Amino acid sequence: MLKTFPKGGIHPPENKITSSKGIKKMPIPKVVYVPIAQHIGIPSEIIVEQKDKVEIGQVIAKSGGFVSSNIHSPVAGTVTKLDMIVDTSGYKKQCIVIRTDLKNESNFEDIEYPLKTEIVADAKDILQKINDFGIVGLGGATFPSHVKLQVKEGTKLDHLIINGVECEPYLTADHRLMLEKAEEIMVGIKILLKALNINNAIIGIENNKRDAIELFKNLTKNDETIKVAALQVKYPQGGEKQLIRAILKREVPKNGLPLDVGVIVHNVGTIFAIYQAIQHNKPLIERVVTVTGKKLENASNYWVKIGTPIKDLVDEVGGLPEGTRKIVNGGPMMGKAIKNLDVPVTKGTSGILVISEDEASRGEPKNCIRCSECVNVCPMGLEPHLLMNLSEKGMYEKASYEDIMTCIECGSCSYVCPSHRPLLDYIRFGKNIVKKLNTSKN
Structure with missing residues (x-):
């Protein structure tokens, strides 16, 4: 019997049309646009100026505080300006614009790092390097990894x-990374076990990736510390709380953290980035991005330099098909539509989804018929219809009381609503207001 979480969840069409497409290397962009707010927490502080020459991997923005992260130049080139640009959030953010020196040979080095299994660094050095090299969570949340790994003395982990x-439909970046970099991921797991001084790791993989499950089962068959958990296909199982419940049957408290039940969760992409940082001193300057859509000519997965304009990725797969309605940063459930193709890839960009007119059309919103479908599918046990109504009417104190901040924004409620009500849209709006109100109180 495959494991899964018991509360809520849905089964949208998977549309994993790029799962068999190996990861390709994107051409070096002529210009990169590197935002300084690519992580949860305080934006980084710019330490370069216009006309400065920079090298690949050079720190160009330093961590702005404890919950923050360093940012490195993804290319060798010249800083042409410090500008305000629209990023994947849809808002203008400060950004470092670098014109690539295309004559610089280092920009064209396609280094194939050899597998390095011996872990020399001690726990303190591991945490310091993760901090220095700008590693953040690559599963979407972009939480600075060094912060997550600093466990307080006395905490039972x-x-x-x-x-x-x-679990997000269409996206296959993690799947391909697991297939192509499995041995490196195994070393990355051992690095974190050493840093955390524990002996139990479990790799959770949904059953629609059987090739990855078999590969990791083979790699772990003689390892007592690392196990593989095959999971039932169910959205949103990639949420930390849902994944912990599915694998260990532990319930993270409301407003609590995985550490409250003795667990730390890291995405496979983050694990690979940690491996590269510790074993090869490589900062986080590129990541795997799925570029996909049913009508794209050459949908695939790519290694992409941070700061690459999304236009470059779309051009690489053959351009926008006729009848394109939306370009989404991320997957169709939790991703957000972007305003234009000049928006750059950031550390949190897992996929670019091109959606056609017929796929993107929403039904006309109607009155709630009190069917309770949104309540049934909510993995957090909330009442989405109520949270939408409270947000719509500006009753934010009441929305806070009804646990609106517990919502993980998975979109399951909007997906199943027979009245086509924009539940998630209003809940997101309400969460932003409640967050600002809570901040002002503090």
Whole structure:
């Protein structure tokens, strides 16, 4: 019997049309646009100026505080300006614009790092390097990894869970990374076990990735510390709380963290980035991005430099098909539509989804018929219809009381609503207001 979480969840069409497409290398962009707010927390502080020459991997923005992260130049080139640009959030953010020196040979080095299994760094050095090299969570949340790994003395921690679920429809970046970099991911897991001083790691993978499950089962068959958990296909199983419940049957408290039940969760992409940082001193300057859509000519997965304009990725797969309605940063459930193709890839960009007119059309919103479908599918046990109504009417104190901040924004409620009500849209709006109200109180 395959494991899964018991509360809520849905089964949208998977549309994993790029799962068999190996990861390709994107051409070096002529210009990169590197935002300084690519992580949860305080934006980084720019330490370069216009006309400065920079090298690949050079720190160009330093961590702005404890919950923050360094940002490195993804190319060798010249800083042409410090500008305000629209990023994937839809808002203008400060950005470092670098014109690539295309004559610089280092920009064209396609280094194939050899597998390095011996872990020399001690726990303190591991945490310091993760901090220095700008590693953040690559599963979407972009939480600075060094912060997550700093466990307070006296905290009971016994499990590391590696999130290889990738339950969002269309996206296959993690799947391909697991198939192509499995041995490196295994070393990355051992690095974190050493840093955390624990002996139990579990890799959670949904059953629609059987090739990845078999590969990791083979790699772990003689390892007592690392196990593989095959999971039932169910959205949103990639959420930390849902994944912990599915694998360990532990319930993270409301407003609590995985550490409250003795667990730390990291995405497979983050694990690979940690491996590169510790074993090869490589900062986080590129990541795997799925570029997909049913009508794209050459949908595939790519290694992409941070700061690459999304236009470059779309051109690489053959351009926008006729009848394109939306370009989404992320997957169709939790992703957000972007305003234009000049928006750059950031550390949190897992996929670019091109949606046609017929796929993107929404039904006309109607009155709620009190069917309770949104309540049934909510993995957090909330009442989405109520939270939408409270947000719509500006009753934010009441929305806070009804736990609107507990919503993980998975979109399951909007997906099943027979009245086509924009539940998630209003809940997101309400959450932003409640967050601002809570901040002002503090």
